[in-house]
Amino acid sequence: MNQRQSELLKTIVENYIQTAIPVGSKSLCKKFKCSSATIRNDMAALERLGYIEKNHISSGRIPSEKGYKYYVENLMQVKELTGEDVLQLQTVFSNSKLEVSDAIEKCVDIISDITNYTSVILGSTSKDNALQQVSIIPISDNKIVALVCTDKGIVENKQYSLPDDTMISEVVKTSEIINKMLIGIPINEVSKRLEFDIKPIIAKKIKQYEQIYSIFYDAFNDFAKNTSNVHMSGQVKLLHQPEYQNSEDIKRILSKFDDESMVKKIESKDNGINVYIGDDSEFDKDVTVIKTKYHKNGEEGTIAVIGPKRMEYDRVIALLKYISDNLNDEEDK
Numbered sequence: 001m002n003q004r005q006s007e008l009l010k011t012i013v014e015n016y017i018q019t020a021i022p023v024g025s026k027s028l029c030k031k032f033k034c035s036s037a038t039i040r041n042d043m044a045a046l047e048r049l050g051y052i053e054k055n056h057i058s059s060g061r062i063p064s065e066k067g068y069k070y071y072v073e074n075l076m077q078v079k080e081l082t083g084e085d086v087l088q089l090q091t092v093f094s095n096s097k098l099e100v101s102d103a104i105e106k107c108v109d110i111i112s113d114i115t116n117y118t119s120v121i122l123g124s125t126s127k128d129n130a131l132q133q134v135s136i137i138p139i140s141d142n143k144i145v146a147l148v149c150t151d152k153g154i155v156e157n158k159q160y161s162l163p164d165d166t167m168i169s170e171v172v173k174t175s176e177i178i179n180k181m182l183i184g185i186p187i188n189e190v191s192k193r194l195e196f197d198i199k200p201i202i203a204k205k206i207k208q209y210e211q212i213y214s215i216f217y218d219a220f221n222d223f224a225k226n227t228s229n230v231h232m233s234g235q236v237k238l239l240h241q242p243e244y245q246n247s248e249d250i251k252r253i254l255s256k257f258d259d260e261s262m263v264k265k266i267e268s269k270d271n272g273i274n275v276y277i278g279d280d281s282e283f284d285k286d287v288t289v290i291k292t293k294y295h296k297n298g299e300e301g302t303i304a305v306i307g308p309k310r311m312e313y314d315r316v317i318a319l320l321k322y323i324s325d326n327l328n329d330e331e332d333k
Contacts, residue, residue, distance in 0.1 A: 022060025079314035112234030117307035268302040
């Protein structure tokens with residue numbers, strides 16, 4: 001690929017991203033100050049190399065998957081964020097009252113709003129969190145709050161109303177037994193250990209052990225569900241893109257958003273900001289997934305943006321870079 005062909009490919013990709021209209025040779029002649037025959041020859045060369053392909057509807061050309069990849073790796077310049085984009089995100093980062101998980105959710109909601117793509121958070125799962133402490137806080141004669149804390153600093157609480165014949169002191173005693181025996185156990189294993197290790201012990205020491213066992217079983221189950229943190233924003237916005245007009249394509253992609261195993265494939269295993277186009281996304285052949293990992297105050301996970309292959313790569317990468325630079329712990333930047 002010579003210099004003009006490289007510039008030609010960059011122009012074709014960026015024009016198609018902006019307009020979703022196949023690019024013809026006539027529209028390129030003025031920009032490159034070449035005859036239509038020269039442009040057609042260069043476009044034919046790019047097509048032979050596999051970087052562009054003919055659109056079946058018109059005589060214009062569109063970028064191929066290979067063309068998008070070459071563009072991202074060699075031709076694209078990351079776009080500078082607008083003042084409005086920065087202001088929206090900075091409002092989140094400057095709010096010291098927000099928990100990390102809430103701040104990340106607000107960020108991906110903003111990304112979805114300003115790009116019209118789908119944004120996803122995959123947070124730390126329960127298997128990554130070990131039990132550090134369970135605490136019981138009485139708030140009235142028959143009401144308590146159960147607090148579950150993990151070694152990653154995640155805290156969940158739930159309020160319970162106790163049956164009239166249940167003593168709060170016995171609930172507290174059970175929490176002490178759990179703290180002695182189950183500290184360091186992954187949260188997703190605690191319910192099983194509660195059944196086989198704790199229940200036989202409290203059956204001998206606690207009068208209303210069945211009721212009390214149920215409280216702790218529910219608390220740990222709820223915690224395990226909540227720490228399998230998946231938050232999505234703008235699933236339907238993606239389908240407003242002109243690529244997705246076929247009802248079968250729409251059904252296929254929407255069903256994947258509802259499939260937890262498919263969504264978890266989005267989880268990033270690599271540092272930095274990574275772009276996966278088409279089949280490389282492992283999500284769907286007709287989408288691009290751009291994702292990055294985050295680490296903040298013991299919490300970690302993946303932030304991802306899902307869009308068409310005709311995605312504004314330069315803008316999405318700039319948004320994720322800004323979030324990464326402002327969110328991550330210093331040693332992870």
